[in-house]
Amino acid sequence: MINFQYLRTSVVKTALNLLAKDPKATFIAGGTNLVDLMKRGVTAPEKLIDINHLPLKQIELKNNVLRIGALTSNSALAENAIVKEKFPLLMLALQSGASAQLRNVATVGGNMMQRTRCGYFYDTTMPCNKRQPGSGCGAIGGYNRMHAIFGTSEACIAVHPSDMCVGLVALEAQVVIASTKGERKINFIDFHRLAGTTPEKDNNLQKGELIVRLEIPLNNLNKNFHYLKVRDRSSYAFALVSVAAALELKDGVISNVRLAMGGVAHKPWRLTASENFLKGKQATIANFEAAAKLAMNGAKGFGENDFKLKLAPNTIIEALTVAKAKA
Amino acid sequence: MEFFVDENDRVDGVDKVTGKAKYFAEYQLPGLTYGVLVTSTITKGKITTIDTKLAKSAPGVLDVLSHLNKPVAAGYEQAGGSPMKIFYTDQVFFNGQPIALVVADTFERATYAATLVKVNYEKEAFNTDFENSIKDAKAKKLQGQPPYIRGVADAYKTAEVKIEQIYTMPVETHNPMELHGIIADWCANDQVTVYAKTQGVKAAQAAIANVFKIPQENIQVNSEFVGGGFGMALKTWPIEIATVMASKHLKKPVKLVVTRDQMFTMVGNRPAAYQKVGLGATKDGKITGITHTAFGQTATYENFTEGVVNMTKFMYDSENVNTNYYVVPLDMSVPIWMRGPGEATGAFALESAIDEMAHALDMDPLDFRMKNDPEIDPAKKIPFSSKNIKEAYKLGSAKIGWSNRKNKPGSIVDGAWQIGYGVSIGVFNASRGRASVKGILKADGTLVLQSATSDIGPGTGTGMGLIASRLLNIPTNKITFELGDSSLPPAPSQGGSATLSTVGTAVNDVCVSLKSTIAELAANSNMDATSNFVDVLKKNNLPMIEVTKQSQSNQQGKDYSMYSFSIHFVQVKVHQLTGVVKVSKIVSVGDSGKIVSPKTARSQMIGGAVGGIGMALTEEALLDNRYGRYVNNNFADYHVPVHADVPEIDVIFIDKPDFIVNPMGAKGMGEIALIGFAGAVANAVFNATGKRIRSLPITPDKVLEG
Numbered sequence A: 001m002i003n004f005q006y007l008r009t010s011v012v013k014t015a016l017n018l019l020a021k022d023p024k025a026t027f028i029a030g031g032t033n034l035v036d037l038m039k040r041g042v043t044a045p046e047k048l049i050d051i052n053h054l055p056l057k058q059i060e061l062k063n064n065v066l067r068i069g070a071l072t073s074n075s076a077l078a079e080n081a082i083v084k085e086k087f088p089l090l091m092l093a094l095q096s097g098a099s100a101q102l103r104n105v106a107t108v109g110g111n112m113m114q115r116t117r118c119g120y121f122y123d124t125t126m127p128c129n130k131r132q133p134g135s136g137c138g139a140i141g142g143y144n145r146m147h148a149i150f151g152t153s154e155a156c157i158a159v160h161p162s163d164m165c166v167g168l169v170a171l172e173a174q175v176v177i178a179s180t181k182g183e184r185k186i187n188f189i190d191f192h193r194l195a196g197t198t199p200e201k202d203n204n205l206q207k208g209e210l211i212v213r214l215e216i217p218l219n220n221l222n223k224n225f226h227y228l229k230v231r232d233r234s235s236y237a238f239a240l241v242s243v244a245a246a247l248e249l250k251d252g253v254i255s256n257v258r259l260a261m262g263g264v265a266h267k268p269w270r271l272t273a274s275e276n277f278l279k280g281k282q283a284t285i286a287n288f289e290a291a292a293k294l295a296m297n298g299a300k301g302f303g304e305n306d307f308k309l310k311l312a313p314n315t316i317i318e319a320l321t322v323a324k325a326k327a
Numbered sequence B: 001m002e003f004f005v006d007e008n009d010r011v012d013g014v015d016k017v018t019g020k021a022k023y024f025a026e027y028q029l030p031g032l033t034y035g036v037l038v039t040s041t042i043t044k045g046k047i048t049t050i051d052t053k054l055a056k057s058a059p060g061v062l063d064v065l066s067h068l069n070k071p072v073a074a075g076y077e078q079a080g081g082s083p084m085k086i087f088y089t090d091q092v093f094f095n096g097q098p099i100a101l102v103v104a105d106t107f108e109r110a111t112y113a114a115t116l117v118k119v120n121y122e123k124e125a126f127n128t129d130f131e132n133s134i135k136d137a138k139a140k141k142l143q144g145q146p147p148y149i150r151g152v153a154d155a156y157k158t159a160e161v162k163i164e165q166i167y168t169m170p171v172e173t174h175n176p177m178e179l180h181g182i183i184a185d186w187c188a189n190d191q192v193t194v195y196a197k198t199q200g201v202k203a204a205q206a207a208i209a210n211v212f213k214i215p216q217e218n219i220q221v222n223s224e225f226v227g228g229g230f231g232m233a234l235k236t237w238p239i240e241i242a243t244v245m246a247s248k249h250l251k252k253p254v255k256l257v258v259t260r261d262q263m264f265t266m267v268g269n270r271p272a273a274y275q276k277v278g279l280g281a282t283k284d285g286k287i288t289g290i291t292h293t294a295f296g297q298t299a300t301y302e303n304f305t306e307g308v309v310n311m312t313k314f315m316y317d318s319e320n321v322n323t324n325y326y327v328v329p330l331d332m333s334v335p336i337w338m339r340g341p342g343e344a345t346g347a348f349a350l351e352s353a354i355d356e357m358a359h360a361l362d363m364d365p366l367d368f369r370m371k372n373d374p375e376i377d378p379a380k381k382i383p384f385s386s387k388n389i390k391e392a393y394k395l396g397s398a399k400i401g402w403s404n405r406k407n408k409p410g411s412i413v414d415g416a417w418q419i420g421y422g423v424s425i426g427v428f429n430a431s432r433g434r435a436s437v438k439g440i441l442k443a444d445g446t447l448v449l450q451s452a453t454s455d456i457g458p459g460t461g462t463g464m465g466l467i468a469s470r471l472l473n474i475p476t477n478k479i480t481f482e483l484g485d486s487s488l489p490p491a492p493s494q495g496g497s498a499t500l501s502t503v504g505t506a507v508n509d510v511c512v513s514l515k516s517t518i519a520e521l522a523a524n525s526n527m528d529a530t531s532n533f534v535d536v537l538k539k540n541n542l543p544m545i546e547v548t549k550q551s552q553s554n555q556q557g558k559d560y561s562m563y564s565f566s567i568h569f570v571q572v573k574v575h576q577l578t579g580v581v582k583v584s585k586i587v588s589v590g591d592s593g594k595i596v597s598p599k600t601a602r603s604q605m606i607g608g609a610v611g612g613i614g615m616a617l618t619e620e621a622l623l624d625n626r627y628g629r630y631v632n633n634n635f636a637d638y639h640v641p642v643h644a645d646v647p648e649i650d651v652i653f654i655d656k657p658d659f660i661v662n663p664m665g666a667k668g669m670g671e672i673a674l675i676g677f678a679g680a681v682a683n684a685v686f687n688a689t690g691k692r693i694r695s696l697p698i699t700p701d702k703v704l705e706g
């Protein structure tokens, strides 16, 4: 059998030391992604450090900042009273992901770290640069209906599959990361990366680092918001395209807006140009359409996913329309 | 605790939800060992070497079986022929083909050892591209069924109004929740016991006897509970034979349970289809010609055909009908019947085309169908044993609110959603085969019925119990129906919606016979003819009486055309910006004779509608033609409908007995529950949007680009 060691600790420092010591060690949280990858032979860690007992499950609002421990389950976060009231966009994004059973064990940190669902990545007999750098990209010229239209590279056109992360990008969250050397904080949008020539790297977390919490500054985006996920079945399916939209409206004029898209890039895709366009304008369908058009600058299809060039702007328009209509 | 509240309840419902029901993989035999398959990673060619050294020396491994050490199976010794002879060939016919079986003392050890088996191949060029093989004349190696012609071929071409369209469907997989597999225990003196997942214990027994050339009586097949089959368990697959081989070779019980991805390549599928329908009609809506040409996919190493064009021959009253059916052999694993087999495929094309014609004529599609509804079977020129289609139209259309439908597509809008209505017919042979049933009526007031039939979910025991209960006036909780055991009186496999008709007729005959025996005994002992059988048996000092009856297949086929019918009505909502389709209302009407078991019959219709939503909107097995491998072979990416996809389903039964088919007056309904459903959805999408999607499944991208 492929034997691996299993260790468990309830002390953050110990977890970090264990990880730092061993290049073939990895954390396991809910295990909903990692265990699948191990079963399919995509990854074979020699040491699993179970971090479920680390004291990182708090959700608290302090100094106008919501702090979310990295081991909070997706369900607990979605059902939290503060989240429901102040950050309902995050709640919607979380509830759009996976299934109730998965969300009960999936953690915030694990959700950020989940790997792409590209079918070629999961089948070790097929080429995939992300799994095996240099082996080629099976999706280019193959089944790429689920794949990226923004920020792609010749090496990889995979998407990051998370819904939660799309909401977090729109909410301008920050990530607090710890290592044996101390803590650092980065903007959520800088956490994930584009594939470029190194698709094996999904994000900017360094070897030996642990995600300890998220921080989201309080905002006024809890009235006119929507998370719209377009998928092949009504639940338990990854996004073809998803849009997180939030508006702050004053007399029909948009004073603040956040827009992010999922299912279109190797990272959650923030629509900054569209946001800038909409700021200070009337919340009209015509303006939503113009913003959606702007969002599509630089988009490129790969055959099977060409439909996203149409679906993506439509989904932006619909998400904004629903957000605006909310009382 | 008393769970049994209603005589119509599923007799094994409580066992199933409490975990008492034992499925094949749950049997724990002493010394059980575990098999794990090694599968080919090329699509076509030859295995040159298999290195099993590492695997064999891995902890717990008992042996590795492959064509190199082929354990003896006498029936495989002669060359050639089909089915595929596992471990008797070095040829690779498809990607994911089982080529070796690792057996170890635990499942985990076998799984690991399987990764250590190193295989080298001589690769050959292969072809898995279905649509291109049809279009590319050179690749044509088509073999099908003989063409059918009534009247003039291609008469539609000269009709006043004509349509000619192509409809396509991808490969679908059965993928029941329960994974496939078997436990085989080959004991001394060639006595074999297997715990199988099968739709036919007698067929499995015969298949094993045939391969190993041992008497059928030596083989005991048990399959009391089956966690879904949908057709895939109608055959004893090579991997099951491999497990029996392993048990024989190792002299130990061996268990095999395949993985979910292996469910896509080892146990069949619904083949992809490409169909061309030409339809001609007069301006006032009389059909004058139908031409239906269908291509299905098959394998190179075994052939598979099904009844894709069957219903086209008799469903509508047209003087001129011609059909053609071809199969395209590809380097893929062989298909097998999947619920509503070919008919479901054919109905999608025919019923879409009918809807297209109604639209071209600016007629209500229901009126168009009624206008062309034949009085007698136009193919066989004999009457239908029963057919209540017009009544079904009436009941179903009232229930769904058909009067709200507008003939002009895109007329009903509700916010961002467009709303449409669709209808489609389903039809399937109401056949009856031969089965034996033994009945044991006991003085303690109970009745035991036995037959080697199966229950893959429809509620066989429940239905049989109800038949007996009514005939003998015994409450259903005093009746036990034993099945799934090859030592019981023989019955055919459960398939083709024939079990209730076939086995039910034998149950009927057994009950009639028991009743007359009781009446005779009563008369002999000077008892009242209406005396309770318990009193009669006691008075006669009999602990029990028993009888075995064999039903015969229906002999009236030459005088009557016997079919079950269904009509599916659906309402859909289509999102104008995202292309998402939601089925928002369903009314399925079953015209399948007398409903013997109302609850399980309703469940059948509901299951069919759910399967129909999958066929219409979500299910598609994607194979990359460059590699010959599936890329969505798991339950996250192969989308069967979830609860949120399924609205409340209204089921209506005509419930009129058809005593020509059998003495219960009941016709089968497993297939008609699904057949036609996808067409109804496609037609509703057209009515909602004006977009005609001719390629299943109807995913948001197709609607958006349509």
Ligand SMILES: Cc1cc2nc3c(=O)[nH]c(=O)nc-3n(C[C@H](O)[C@H](O)[C@H](O)COP(=O)(O)OP(=O)(O)OC[C@H]3O[C@@H](n4cnc5c(N)ncnc54)[C@H](O)[C@@H]3O)c2cc1C
Residues within 6 Å of the ligand: A026, A027, A028, A029, A030, A031, A032, A033, A034, A035, A036, A070, A071, A096, A097, A098, A099, A102, A105, A106, A107, A108, A109, A110, A111, A112, A113, A114, A161, A162, A163, A164, A209, A210, A211, A212, A236, A237, A238, A239, B636
């Ligand atoms: C069938 C299926 C459908 C799904 N559908 C969706 C969907 O629609 N939308 C969606 O968003 N998600 C979906 N998911 C993904 C799901 O959200 C993720 O699997 C889950 O969030 C991962 O969390 P986990 O705690 O189980 O992670 P694990 O599997 O335990 O870990 C994943 C990775 O994260 C690392 N890790 C975990 N925690 C930390 C930490 N604190 N610091 C550093 N590294 C860490 C682990 O080392 C591992 O490499 C689906 C999953 C499945 C299996």
Ligand code: SF4
Residues within 6 Å of the ligand: A116, A118, A119, A120, A121, A127, A128, A129, A130, A131, A136, A137, A138, A139, A140, A155, A156, A157, A158, A199
């Ligand atoms: S898209 Fe990325 S993950 Fe998918 S096959 Fe190509 S390299 Fe691998």
